[in-house]
Amino acid sequence: MFLSIVIPAFNEEHNIENTLKMVFDVTMPDFVETMEVIIVDDCSSDATWSILMKLQETFPQVKTLHLERNSGKGAAVKAGLKIASGDVFMVQDADSELSPADIPSLLQAMHRLNVQFVNGSRYLPGIVRPISSYKRYLANRLFTFFTSLLINVKFTDMACGYKVIHRELYRKLNIRENRFGFEAELIIKAMRVKRNNVAEVPVNYFPRNNGEGKKLKNSDGFKILWTVMKYGLFRVN
Secondary structure (H helix, E strand, O other), X not given: OEEEEEEEEOOOOOOHHHHHHHHHHOOOOOOOOEEEEEEEEOOOOXXXXXXXXXXXXXXXXXXXXXXXXXXOHHHHHHHHHHOOOOOEEEEOOOOOOOOHHHHHHHHHHHHHXXXXXEEEEOOOOOOOOOOOOXXXXXXXXXXXXXXXXXXXOOOOOOOOOOEEEEHHHHOOOOOOOOOOOHHHHHHHHHHHHOOOOEEEEEOOOOOOOHHXXXXXXXXXXXXXXXXXXXXXXXXXX
C-alpha cells in the first residue's frame, strides 16, 4: 500500500508541528510500503505557512501546498489529492482533536475487510473519550441519521474528520463541496458506487471549543444538512 495522508490546515500555527510529529511517530502496518504527507495551507492569516516552510527542513519528505485564497476544508483536501501519488488516501485534520495513533486501526480495517472506504467514529464504544458539546453531538447524530437513512448504510459519525478512501473509488466520484459539507458528499457518493464497501472504526477524540480554534460554526450545521439533502435525497451528481 502507498498511503497518501492529506492534512488541510487553516490558522493552525499552534498545532500543525505537533500533529505532523505525531503522524511520523506512528508505526504503520507492515503492508504500508510507502507513505507521503501533503499539507495544504488554506491561505492562513497566521504563521502556519512560515512554520510549514521551516518544518520541511526537518521533514523533507513532506509536500506543502499554499492556496492563494481561503477556500474551505473540502477545497484544501481536493487540492492535496490532486498531487497525491498513493493508492490509498487519508484525511488528517491539522488540529489535535483526532489522534494519529488511530491511523493503524483504520488501515487495518481496510486491509482486513477488503473495503475501499473507512470512516472514523467518535461515538462507537470501546474507547474512553472526554465529554464534548451536547448540541454538536445532537446535530451530528441528526445529520448521520438522515445520511444513513438516505443511503441505507448505518453510520454512527458522518462528520468525523477521519476518512480513508481508495484511489480507485475516489476517482469515480465528482466531489463538488469545498467546505464542511465535503465529508457528507464523500460518504453519500462513495456508497452509491458500492454500498457494502465501508467499515467504521472507533477513534479517540479530544474536542476543542471556539476559543481554542474550533473552525466549525453553528451556521455550518445548516449547510451540512443541505449537503445531505442535496446529494442524498435529490441525488445531485
